[in-house]
Amino acid sequence: MAATTPLRVLFCISVNQNFMDATAEEAGQVWQAFSAMMKGMAALPGARIIGTLDDDRSMVGPSKGYPFTAYFMTDMPDYDTVVAACNLFRTTPVGDGTYKLWKYCAVETRIGRELQIPT
Template identity: 70%
Template structure:
């Protein structure tokens, strides 16, 4: 019998220029959709959000790649669940649904394992 451990995943999220070009009303809709994405990640079967870190106060403007705007550290049961978490950016509607979250934010998942230290 194997003791299958969860995947340790760092979701690196960058806010796109489209967010900064949006109107105040559109930005509010993006924030509502972003909140739904974050909640959805935590509600995926077997997912456990460990924590997050946000650079928004010391980083100004879009982050097309590293350094990212915000990070979410999670344990995920398998690769398919990691994919489902990333897919939330493709499928979560913003406002009236004309656009999805990936117009405003991008995500890259880094998959590894928990670093264990000997006792």
């Protein structure tokens, strides 16, 4: 069986107004949920987080698209794993679980391949 080339996936994360309006306690619960989501993404079979970028120090307020607030550069084994990673935003509970992470942030992906520079 031939080895498959992983998908290079950029997860683009926007933070919305619900996070900006959150109390300090609620924001702390969102951060805990975000950490759980990241651990869940890293634990997906074949997933590898290559790097992250957080633009929160030079970007103030919610983001509704580009430029996004944070980015994860990853290698994913297949499209279904990308979908599973996105689903973590829909299913990761915040605080008591009344709300899920996607109340506070959204994710979009760019899917491609690693740039191969000819030598």
